[in-house]
Amino acid sequence: MEMLNALLVIVLVLNLFALGTSRILSVIHIVATQGALLGVIPLLLHEHLSLPVILAAAAAILLKGIVIPSIMIRSLRAAQIKREVEPLIGLLPSVILGALATAFVLLFSKQLPLAAHPVNTLIVPASISTVLVGFILLTTRFKALSQVLGYLVLENGIFIFGMLLVQAIPLVVEMGMFLDLFVGVFVISIITNHINQAFSSMDTRMLVSLKEE
Template identity: 40%
Template sequence: MNVQAAVDIVLVLVILLDLAMLAVSRLSTLVRLFAIQSLLLALLPMAEGLLSGTMPGMHAVEITGGTIGIKVVLIPWILLRIIRTGEIHAEVTPFLGFAASLFVGAVLVAASFAVSARLPLPMTPLSAMLVPASFSTLMIGLFVLISRLKAITQVLGFLLVENGIFLFGLMLLKSMPALVEIGILLDVFVGVFLMAIVVYHIRRTFDHMDMDALSELEGR
C-alpha cells in the first residue's frame, strides 16, 4: 500500500466520521469520534513529508504533536469530564431526526465534492480528496452547530469546523509558520476551555443546557 492510497483512505474515514457524528446519540461517543477524527488529521502532515520521499520535517512533527496533544487528548478529556461530572443527560436531542440529518450530511458531502471540483486552487493539494473532505467537515460542523440543542454539541460542531479548516490549511503547510499553527491550536483549546466553564455554569444556574431556552433576554 503506497502513501497516496493511505492518505485517500484516511480522508474517506474523516468524511465517514463526520457522518457518523450526525447519527450517534451518545454525547461521550460523539466526543470519542471527534478524538479519532483529530488523530487521523494529525497523521496527515507526516504523510506530506513521506509523499515527497523525505523524512517528515521538524515542522510537520511539531504540528502533529501539537494536534495530538490538544485535540486528541486534552479537549476530549475536558469534554468527557464535563459530561461525567456535570450530570448532563448523556443523549443528544437534535431538531432534526438522526436519519434525516444523516441524509442532510450526505447531501452536504456530495455538494462539497461538486463545489471543490470547480474550485481553482493556487497549488495542487496533497490528494484530490483533501478539499472535498475539508469542505464536508466544515459544512457538517456548521450543520451540527445549527441543528443540535445542547451547548456541548455546539462545542463539538465548532470543533468540527476547526478540523475542516485544519484540513484546508494542510495545503498551505509549507508556507505556514509553526508559530501560527500552534497559536490556532491554543486558541481552540482556550475556546473549548472557556466553553466548558460556561456550560458548567449554565448547568449550575439553569439545571439544563438547552440552548433553545436561552434565546430570550430578560428585560428589566
C-alpha cells in the same frame, strides 16, 4: 497519496457517524478520533519529515485527540446528561443532509480552480464538507456540549485545508492557533458548567431571556 485519500475518506465517514449518534459521549469519541487522524495526515503529506512538521503533528494529536476530549468528558460527567434531546431535524435526516452536502461538494470540487500541485487528493472537498457538517451539528443540536462538538468538527474541517499551506503557516502561528483552540474550549467548558448549574440543564433553549421586548 492513496493512503492520504483513504484517511480522508475515514474522516468523511466519521462526520456522518457524528451526525447520526445521539449519545454525547460517543460523539466526543468520534470527534476525538477524527482529530487524532487529522494529526497523522501531515506526516504522510511530506516526504522529508522536519522537526516543525513532527512537532505540529504531535501537538495536534495531543490536543484534538486527548486533551480537548477529556475536557469535554469532564463537563459531560458534571452535567450528568447522556443523550441529545430531539434535535431540530432528526438524526437520520441530518445524516442524509450531511451525505448530500458531502456528495455535492465532491462533485462541485471538479469545478474549482485548484492549483496544479496537490490536485489529485481529496483535501479541498474533504475540508469544505467537514466544515458544512460542523455547521449542521452546530445549528440543529440544542445541548450546549453538542454545539461545542459541532464547532470542533468545523474547526477540524478548516484544519484539513491548512495542510495545503504549510509554507504559509509557520510553526509559531500554528502553535498560536492550537493555544487559541485549547483556551477557547477551556473557557467554553467553564461557561457550559455554569449554564448547567444556573439553569439545571444544558439545553440552550433555556437561554432565551435576552431579546427585544
